Amino acid sequence: MKNRKLIFNYRWIFFVIPVLTFTSFVYVNPILSTLLYSLRKWDYLHMGNFNGFANYISVLSSKYFFESLLNNLIIIITVIPVVIIGGLFFAQFIYLKIPGYKYYNFIFFIPVVLPDIIVAKIFTTLLNKTGPINIILTKIGLGFFAIDWFGNPRFSLYSIIMTIIWKSVGFTMILFLARLTTIDYSIYEAAKIDGASDMQIFRYISIPMLKNIIQIAIVLQLISLTSFLFNYIYVMTQGGPGFSSTVLEYFIYINAFKYQDIGISSASGLFLILITGFLVYFYLFTNKKQER
Amino acid sequence: MKDNKINITIIDKIKRAITQLVFISYSVTVLFFMAILLITPFRSPRDVARGIITIPNSFTFINFINIWKGGFSLGFKNSMLFSISTCIVTLIVGGLAGYAFSFLKFRLSRALYTFVFSCMFISIMLISIPLFMQYKNLGLINSFLGVLIIYVGIRLPFTVFIFKNFFDEFPKSIIEAAKIDGINDIGILTRIVIPLSKPVTITVILFNFVAVWTDFLIGLLFLQKNENVIVMLRVISIFQGGISRTAPLSIGYAGLFLVTMPAIILYILGKKYYVEGLTLGSIK
Structure with a gap:
């Protein structure tokens, strides 16, 4: 009997081993390799000897590395407030059943599920220097708005930001709306009968209810805006012109596959690992606090 | 008192109009995007060459x-x-x-x-x-x-x-x-x-x-x-x-x-x- 119990207790290993094998191979192995690669000398895709922290020194003395980090930061501080406030705005009014709310609920869902590559591609063809949007702007007398959206280093990053906002505002809306629908609607009706304005209802009922999910949405956005931007950048600007729209993730990519320097690529990759680690820790902490 | 109430309703109406305007503007961009994606593939190459944002004059599966x-x-x-x-x-x-x-x-x-x-x-x-x-x-x-x-x-x-x-x-x-x-x-x-x-x-x-x-x-x-x-x-x-x-x-x-x-x-x-x-x- 005792023996049987022991077998029962260790049965979990068979359930968990496959998933651990896959994740170790696809996640742990590359991260450890990145660490190893970053300490080596590289001669085009061939690994050489250890050369200490030379790769890190080159990364930290590269002004393009910091330009990429700065671009990440600009994307984060412009996208997150708009996406959170926009999501709250849409979610609140759809929840309050403004005229046409069912239609809006359906339409705003579409950009969320469109593949990011497709969104990026269509925005690029529409916002081309000689593209249809610019032609229309010129025709209706707004020629000064007809800028070179992706080809001008002053605007390229902001064109990407605009695209990201357009695609992700519905995502936060769905998150917030899902939470709002768990609230008893009679609370709102009671507040309305008591003469509370829309703004007061929003401030004193919705926001406290949504506090945790707003935190989660911010962390999720932080993670996707540092680690999952490649598709947008690759399709829309390839990081250019120059490095004007390169982000950390893209910096890692061009160093590996354009300049073929795995050392530099891995050393900058380590910074991304550290940032991700910090954000994941933050996410777990937020979630834990919510469980209490 | 009466004046006050009228003012509130006017402000309310303006607020509602602005809200609807924001909702409509965003949904127009989505519809516009989807229209481009759904219509363009069914237009002839020559028709599309006139510009993506033009009134289509063809329908084809080519x-x-x-x-x-x-x-x-x-x-x-x-x-x-x-x-x-x-x-x-x-x-x-x-x-x-x-x-x-x-x-x-x-x-x-x-x-x-x-x-x-x-x-x-x-x-x-x-x-x-x-x-x-x-x-x-x-x-x-x-x-x-x-x-x-x-x-x-x-x-x-x-x-x-x-x-x-x-x-x-x-x-x-x-x-x-x-x-x-x-x-x-x-x-x-x-x-x-x-x-x-x-x-x-x-x-x-x-x-x-x-x-x-x-x-x-x-x-x-x-x-x-x-x-x-x-x-x-x-x-x-x-x-x-x-x-x-x-x-x-x-x-x-x-x-x-x-x-x-x-x-x-x-x-x-x-x-x-x-x-x-x-x-x-x-x-x-």
């Missing part, structure tokens, strides 16, 4: 016929194979792990789950570079099985996360009753848990299928032969080859259409499951 013959069918087949295989493997492997993390009590449970869960947030770009170097040395670039392992590995953390959270809310009393009746782990899994897990299975299939179907990065790095091409890569390469007379913009849009439609139709039909996937675990 773009779809041309792109299908021009190698897209192969990409379609490959992507389908990758998506379906990934779904099957992740369901089995992820479902088992989710079951264990939720039902079986063992000391490392929490730590191992946190580890698998955290992998979900690691940049695909980051892991792709070392994997690319290793695959190159092992000669696994362009290998179906090699790439499938990567797809499965990438999709597993999410799958485990969804399953675990679903099982956490599973009625435990049924399991207890089954245990008392002497049914073992495997029996509980196959006779009780699996039959009751239809919604979570649909959610997982939905997300994993679309994620692999619309993948670009892994295909870009690991599938470099023409016969291994996946749909998204095929479409983007049409645009990158430069728009010309033999490959007009309308063909590129036919490709965008063919890639997007399966994904968006699945999501719209399964919106309930999509929202469930987003909110399982993050909202309780």
Whole structure:
């Protein structure tokens, strides 16, 4: 009997081993390799000897590395407030059943599920220097708005930001709306009968209810805006012109596959690992606090 | 007093009008985008050449016929194979792990789950570079099985996360009753848990299928032969080859259409499951 119990207790290993094998191979192995690669000398895709922290020194003395980090930061501080406030705005009014709310609920869902590559591609063809949007702007007398959206280093990053906002505002809306629908609607009706304005209802009922999910949405956005931007950048600007729209993730990519320097690529990759680690820790902490 | 009330209603009306204006403006941009995506592929190349934003004067399937013959069918087949295989493997492997993390009590449970869960947030770009170097040395670039392992590995953390959270809310009393009746782990899994897990299975299939179907990065790095091409890569390469007379913009849009439609139709039909996937675990 005792023996049987022991077998029962260790049965979990068979359930968990496959998933651990896959994740170790696809996640742990590359991260450890990145660490190893970053300490080596590289001669085009061939690994050489250890050369200490030379790769890190080159990364930290590269002004393009910091330009990429700065671009990440600009994307984060412009996208997150708009996406959170926009999501709250849409979610609140759809929840309050403004005229046409069912239609809006359906339409705003579409950009969320469109593949990011497709969104990026269509925005690029529409916002081309000689593209249809610019032609229309010129025709209706707004020629000064007809800028070179992706080809001008002053605007390229902001064109990407605009695209990201357009695609992700519905995502936060769905998150917030899902939470709002768990609230008893009679609370709102009671507040309305008591003469509370829309703004007061929003401030004193919705926001406290949504506090945790707003935190989660911010962390999720932080993670996707540092680690999952490649598709947008690759399709829309390839990081250019120059490095004007390169982000950390893209910096890692061009160093590996354009300049073929795995050392530099891995050393900058380590910074991304550290940032991700910090954000994941933050996410777990937020979630834990919510469980209490 | 009366004046005051009138003022409030006017301000209210203005506020409502502004709100509607914001809603309408955003939904117009979405409708405009969708109109471009849905109409352009059905216009003749010459018609599209007049400009994408013009009143269409043609209706044709020629773009779809041309792109299908021009190698897209192969990409379609490959992507389908990758998506379906990934779904099957992740369901089995992820479902088992989710079951264990939720039902079986063992000391490392929490730590191992946190580890698998955290992998979900690691940049695909980051892991792709070392994997690319290793695959190159092992000669696994362009290998179906090699790439499938990567797809499965990438999709597993999410799958485990969804399953675990679903099982956490599973009625435990049924399991207890089954245990008392002497049914073992495997029996509980196959006779009780699996039959009751239809919604979570649909959610997982939905997300994993679309994620692999619309993948670009892994295909870009690991599938470099023409016969291994996946749909998204095929479409983007049409645009990158430069728009010309033999490959007009309308063909590129036919490709965008063919890639997007399966994904968006699945999501719209399964919106309930999509929202469930987003909110399982993050909202309780």
